[in-house]
Amino acid sequence: MTSPDDASPRAPANADPQTPADTDRVRVSVVLPAYNEEESIEATVRTTVETLEGFLAADAFEVIVAEDGCDDRTPEIADRLAREDDRVTHSHSDRRLGRGGALEFAFDRAAGDTLVYFDTDLATDMRHLEELVGKIDREGYDVATGSRWMPGDEADRPAKRGVPSRGFNLLVRTVLRSTLRDHQCGFKALSREAFDELHDAVEDDHWFWDTELLVRAQRRGLRVAEFPVDWEPKGDSKVDLVRDVFGMGSQIVRLWWQLSVSPRITRTRTVAAGAVLTIAALVLMTVYLDPSAVLGAFREADPVPVVAATLVYLVSWPLRGLRYRDILEELGYRERVGFLTGAVFISQTGNLVFPARAGDAVRAYVVKARRGIPYPTGFASLAAERVFDLLTITAMAGAVLAGLLVTDGAGAVATAVSGNVPGVSEAAVSTAVRVAAGVGVVAVASLLFIVATARSDTNYVRTIVSRFSEDSYVDYVASVIEEFAAGVQAVAGTRASFVRVGGVSVAVWALDVATALLVLTAFPAATDGMTLTQIVVVGFFAVSVGNLAKVLPLSPGGIGLYEAAFTALVVGLGGVPAAVAFAAAVLDHAVKNAVTVVGGVVSMVAFNVSLTDAVDETAQLDEEAERESEEFPTDDD
Incomplete structure (x- = not known):
């Protein structure tokens, strides 16, 4: 990782620039990552x-003090220490690079062949430093790390530190298949060759940098030494929601995807896996459902509401x-509008054919190939559309949940579910519904916050997130939220445009729900005994949860996932027999998919577009863009 322009070593204040260390003599470079360490940095x-x-x-x-955009006296102290001893260097950044970013920046400029770093609180007994250096310098390991969880160590670990640490390390060993016991001990070393091989691959710039370094080293077959150390915690350890959940948790998922999933994804494998998952999901239903009962429910269905449902769903496409x-x-x-409706038809048909929502990229190809709209604009428009879809579903679900809370409808739902699902108490369901309603209120409030951020010049996101955490992951989490808000901002330049796009989004999803309700009324056994309000509530939640299940790109078009979620909600909320609910789910999804495929085929013929060619083209563009980013890195890389 190259450093940003505003992050560079600086000479001590009011002193001549330091003479660089003689690379022929320096064997070991120790980097001390420091952020606001004025109380301890000199002693360290x-x-x-x-x-x-x-x-x-x-x-x-x-010894390099990797000072990471401090706003206390740490820079001044580091400058003075560097003036007093020419073996001490102050590496300065004008802004926060994150712990990992500061380490990489310093290692890039270090002179030693053995690169060492440890936490400035000196929680690890310094008598282990010679052993740490020796693992690389004398024994020839590529990477070495101290461990607080190996037999032979002496570590004073309070429960508030030990339990989260054990949980994190267990998760890394299980998900990322690491053989090490302790990934976050701040006492590590690596050879210059290992750093040169790994640092471009390690993507995290914050606290997960240590773990990613160790995991990638193991995956590349480098020799990694882990040895027990005496360790005593310094300071107070607090649970940080931003760092521990959004930061570290998301990085585990990201690294797992990159190492274990992404390398195995090919078109043949994804199509085959999607087909297998679809068949497995449908076959699994036969374990809980009597196929003859499902077929019987289909035979009793009234075709008139099904035809009406098809027409209603067809109306949503021009919208x-x-x-x-x-x-x-x-x-x-x-x-x-006609051309763009066809482009949407083609991309959604692609999502039915290919798993992992490969059809999304097809739309960018269609508008580029047929109308010359640049790929970046095509992808930006698609991202904005996806944001509005998510906003609409969440807002509608949140509004209904909030309505249940205000009108005490939670009690009615609890009574219905407890009566339809054996072994589930009404009190438990009522509590769950109220909690869900509270989450719905928070979701709606969050959406309003995101919209306000998108419509304002004030950066509310970083202000709010920073109140929950001062960790370096704040920038990372805030950037994710800001990227989401950017999708709204792309079409929220004026209030009229925002209202127009948002209003049409509500109409699109309202018609999606109406389609499902009409299909549901085609089955007499599904709606007998339910009031119109109950039918609407049941249908709304079934469609909402079913569509959210389809967000997981596990099978083409979410087939199987949608049916399972839809069936569970209709049975639980409406007391509909499982076979009937499943038949309704299958028919609802079939109607929607049939309209999509017919529209997609007609549009492909009209535009002379091939799905396979479009997927190949977009995949090739992704590869070219990745190569360009590697050959011509931006200033921020």
């Missing part, structure tokens, strides 16, 4: 120098094209 540097002098020649090492036109218009391109 002096202890480090003294310890290194105990087993290395006086000119065989250097999708209209919404897409409004989004593109805000991005500077104006096209006919």
Whole structure:
């Protein structure tokens, strides 16, 4: 990772620039990552120098204070220490790089062949420093790490530290298949060759940097040494929601995907896996459902509501094209609704054929190939559309849940579910519904916050997130939320455009729900005994949860996932027999998919577009973009 322009080593204040260390003499470079460490940094540097002098020649090492955009006296102290001892260097960044980013920045400029770093609180007993250096310098390991969880260590670990640490390490060993016991002990070393091989691959810039380094080293077959150390916690350890959940948790998922899933994804495998999952999901239903009962429910279905449902769903497609036109218009391109409706048809048909929502990228190809709209604009418009879909579903679900809370409808839902699902108490369901309703209120409030952020010049996101955490992951989490808000901002330039796109989104999803309700009324056994309000509530939640289940790109078109979620909600909320509910779910999904495929085929013929060619083209573009980013890195890389 190259450093940003505003992050560079600086000479001590009011002093001549330091003479770079003699690379022929320096064997070991120790980097001390420091953020607002004015109380301890001087003692840490002096202890480090003294310890290194105990087993290395006086000119065989250097100590680098990797000061990461501090706003206290740490920079001044580091400057003074560097003036007093030419083996000490101050590496400065004008902004937060994150712990991992500061380490990489310093290691890039270090002179030693053995690169060492440890936490500035000196929680690990410094008598282990010689052993740590020796693992690389003498024994020839590529990476070495201290461990607080190996037999032979002496570590004072309070429960508030030990339990989360054990849980995190167990998760890393299980999910990322690491053989190490302790990934986050701040006492590590690696060879220059190992750093050169790994640092471009390690993506995290914050606290997960240590773990990713160790996991990637193991995956590449490098020799990794883990040895027990004496460790005593310094300071107070607090649970940080931003760092521990959004930061570290998301990075585990990201690394698992990159190492275990992404390398195995090919078109043949994804199509085959999607087909297998679809068949397995449907076959699994036969374990709980009597196939003959399902077929019987189909035979009793009234075709008139099904035909009406088909027509209603068909009406939603020109609205999708209209919404897409409004989004593109805000991005500077104006096209006919008919063409854009066809482009949406083709991309959604692609999602039915290919898993992992490969059809999404097809739309960018269609508008580029047939109308010359640049790929970046095509992908930006698609992202904006997806954001509005998510906003609409969440807002509608949150509004219904909030309505249940206000009108005490939670009690009615609890009574219905407890009566339909054996072994479930009404009190438990009522509590769950109230909690869900509370979450719905929070969701709606969050959406309003995101919209306000998108419509304002004030950066509310970072202000709010920073109140929950001061960790370096704040920038990472805030950037994710800001990226989501950018999708709204792309079409929220004016209140009229936002209202127009948002209003059409509500209409699109309202018609989706209406389609399911009409299909549901085609089965007499599904609606007998339910009032119109109950039918609407049951149908709404069934469709909402079913569509959210389809977000997981596990099978083409979410087949199997949608049916399972739809059936569970209709049975639980409406007391509908499982076979009938499943038949309704299958028919609802079939109606929607049939309209999509017919529209997609007609549009492909009209535009002379091949799905396979479109997927190949977009995959090739992704590869070219990745190569370009590697050959011509931006200043921020």
